[in-house]
Amino acid sequence: MQHVRPRGALPHEVTNEGDELVTELIPRAGRGSLLEDVLLGTANSIRIGAIHRLDYHEAIVLTHDRWKHDAGGIPQFSFLLATARDVAATDPDDDEVLLLRVDGTAPLAMEADLHAVREESLRTALSGSDDPSPGVVLDMHLDPFTKNRISFTGLRCKILGTFYEDLVDGTTLLEFGADVDNFYATSTYRVLKPVGAGLEAIASFLKPSPGRPVQQVRVGTVRYSATRRRAKTSGEAAAQVSVNIHDFIGQKTGLIGMTRTGKSNTAKTIIARTFAVSERDRAAGRLPIGQLIFDPQGEYANDNPQDESAIAAIGEQHVRIFQFGADGSKPHVRPLGINFFDEDQIEAVQGLIADQLKSEGASQYVNDFADTDFKDVPGDMRASIHASRGRLALYAALVRAGFTVPTTAPGKTYAFGVRVNIKQAFRAEVETHVGRSGLFTDRGGNGWALIRGSDLVDVAESIVALREADNADAKDFCKDVRWSSTEPIFTGRSSGSRGVRGWRNLLALKPFHNPSTAVDPSREIYAYLLEGKIVIVDLHVGTSEVVTTLSESITRHLLREQTTKFTSGIAADQMPRIQLMLEEAHNLFSADRYKADADVWVRLAKEASKLQLGMTYATQEVSGVAHQVKANTANWVVTHLNNRTELNDLSKFYDFGSFADSILSSEDRGYVRLKTLSSPYIIPVQIDRYGMSLVNEARAAAGDPPLQR
Numbered sequence: 001m002q003h004v005r006p007r008g009a010l011p012h013e014v015t016n017e018g019d020e021l022v023t024e025l026i027p028r029a030g031r032g033s034l035l036e037d038v039l040l041g042t043a044n045s046i047r048i049g050a051i052h053r054l055d056y057h058e059a060i061v062l063t064h065d066r067w068k069h070d071a072g073g074i075p076q077f078s079f080l081l082a083t084a085r086d087v088a089a090t091d092p093d094d095d096e097v098l099l100l101r102v103d104g105t106a107p108l109a110m111e112a113d114l115h116a117v118r119e120e121s122l123r124t125a126l127s128g129s130d131d132p133s134p135g136v137v138l139d140m141h142l143d144p145f146t147k148n149r150i151s152f153t154g155l156r157c158k159i160l161g162t163f164y165e166d167l168v169d170g171t172t173l174l175e176f177g178a179d180v181d182n183f184y185a186t187s188t189y190r191v192l193k194p195v196g197a198g199l200e201a202i203a204s205f206l207k208p209s210p211g212r213p214v215q216q217v218r219v220g221t222v223r224y225s226a227t228r229r230r231a232k233t234s235g236e237a238a239a240q241v242s243v244n245i246h247d248f249i250g251q252k253t254g255l256i257g258m259t260r261t262g263k264s265n266t267a268k269t270i271i272a273r274t275f276a277v278s279e280r281d282r283a284a285g286r287l288p289i290g291q292l293i294f295d296p297q298g299e300y301a302n303d304n305p306q307d308e309s310a311i312a313a314i315g316e317q318h319v320r321i322f323q324f325g326a327d328g329s330k331p332h333v334r335p336l337g338i339n340f341f342d343e344d345q346i347e348a349v350q351g352l353i354a355d356q357l358k359s360e361g362a363s364q365y366v367n368d369f370a371d372t373d374f375k376d377v378p379g380d381m382r383a384s385i386h387a388s389r390g391r392l393a394l395y396a397a398l399v400r401a402g403f404t405v406p407t408t409a410p411g412k413t414y415a416f417g418v419r420v421n422i423k424q425a426f427r428a429e430v431e432t433h434v435g436r437s438g439l440f441t442d443r444g445g446n447g448w449a450l451i452r453g454s455d456l457v458d459v460a461e462s463i464v465a466l467r468e469a470d471n472a473d474a475k476d477f478c479k480d481v482r483w484s485s486t487e488p489i490f491t492g493r494s495s496g497s498r499g500v501r502g503w504r505n506l507l508a509l510k511p512f513h514n515p516s517t518a519v520d521p522s523r524e525i526y527a528y529l530l531e532g533k534i535v536i537v538d539l540h541v542g543t544s545e546v547v548t549t550l551s552e553s554i555t556r557h558l559l560r561e562q563t564t565k566f567t568s569g570i571a572a573d574q575m576p577r578i579q580l581m582l583e584e585a586h587n588l589f590s591a592d593r594y595k596a597d598a599d600v601w602v603r604l605a606k607e608a609s610k611l612q613l614g615m616t617y618a619t620q621e622v623s624g625v626a627h628q629v630k631a632n633t634a635n636w637v638v639t640h641l642n643n644r645t646e647l648n649d650l651s652k653f654y655d656f657g658s659f660a661d662s663i664l665s666s667e668d669r670g671y672v673r674l675k676t677l678s679s680p681y682i683i684p685v686q687i688d689r690y691g692m693s694l695v696n697e698a699r700a701a702a703g704d705p706p707l708q709r
Contacts, residue, residue: 044198051189072234257639288532298540323538337514368485390482396460405453417450522557585617586624
């Protein structure tokens, strides 16, 4: 059962096992009771001081060394609470609590005088002591009164907003506003440090999400600083952070940070959580969610010694891995590549070749080849006949370029051959020209014949030679654009004798060819996504050109299929939901590239939302991603960045500028600053390590037994 939490109510309980959140609203009503129960109670917060100075944006908090020690320390970025409520009164005068974040220190009004007292004491000790060494002078004992006075310090805090109670449909809810609507004399405010359940409530608070379901799941624990000694001893490091997993579904998520700082661990967590949601939706009769992961480093497709488990551990029946060299021995590992000689994959073959030909420049035959259709057309015999002849020239060009010819027909046991429509009389002329009989095997009559792969080049060369000799049958055979646009690829000549690279352009595509592939991977991948499977495209063994071309081909097919469904008027709840995981996003969404509307990655970035495509992109170069993509990013997961240029760009979004120095200096793995669609402020988090417990949670959602460690 999925529990939907209305408005911004805080959770009453979150299970540590990562199970679905039980979002019970705290039932107590009455002025101030919810604030007291959740935030201000003695079990949920510790008094650490008072307000020294206050305006609408910043507060200076007065605290003392002893109070900081008793509270387990106050590191930078700590959340604090300030309240003017008189909790002893029978009718509290104000039911608002300010949420503060410690950004630094601030001088107090009499601090200069206190420093002067300290300095004068040291001067006196130095001049009056028989031993003037630092160990004697600096460690002298102050009188208790002076020591107490100089132990007060000031904290400079940013006001993040206001917690308050609201009565909605008879239920008291805790709400949050990102500003201050009133403040009182500073002497009336108590300042507290939230701990335990109070800290968890703040770190996991969600804004209202009209129209979007809410399911909170644990992602980690609160982590204010790299140094965690006091946080661990005080129990503060155990305060968990939960997010609404639906924030990531159908939205853009940016994983920002240097390599090996925990981005992929976070991505795996999101993937596993999304799979669990998908399986629960499936069980409830809703469409599942497919997930497509482009894996250039192989870290999602293969076991990673730094993780306790792999994505594939969720279950071979739920995960499909596409990789080069797959031989079919493992049912869940599919071959990555295209059988260039398979008629059913001709669309993908044409797309790859057309892109490669364009590197030669704008030529008429290149444009014609890209624009024509080499597929058979049901109900249109004439178009199908000419399509078969165009494929003959294309397959002959592939043989000439050295592509391995399949030994058997795709998906069959009989010998491979190319099907073509050619008149009986013209067959005889071709065989005579070649000087060998038996080149054609009748295939069902009506002019259809089969040509063996080993004979393709001889047949195509003969047809070209006969046409150039003004043979009427040859001219009729070659008259359609499907042949005329493909012939230059086979011959290496265009417009008569003008030389072109032709079949030599195909040499770069040979790594894409896999004679054993029975189905175009793009189509197979999309079919698996519709089933709600996790599909990992393992690209770590391919060249950069192969990786780029295959990724674009798969994404182009995905966009085409989703666009077709979207424009067909399909109901919103029947539109397939798909999530994509992309690495090295700065190479895909650069500002210069974003100007090209036809670019497949630009189309993905612009159209993903309306096509029900969620997108998680990872990069260490914030400045390399087009501003339009970042401006539409709903969720930000930021780890370590190593230079100010990237930090300056990051600081343009939300309040990340306040964390810039910490992001630059801290390289701890999994230490992130998290801003989600439903969270009203940035949370510093130590992300949980992806492991067996999360795998088993995903398996449980699918009805599978747990795995043992």
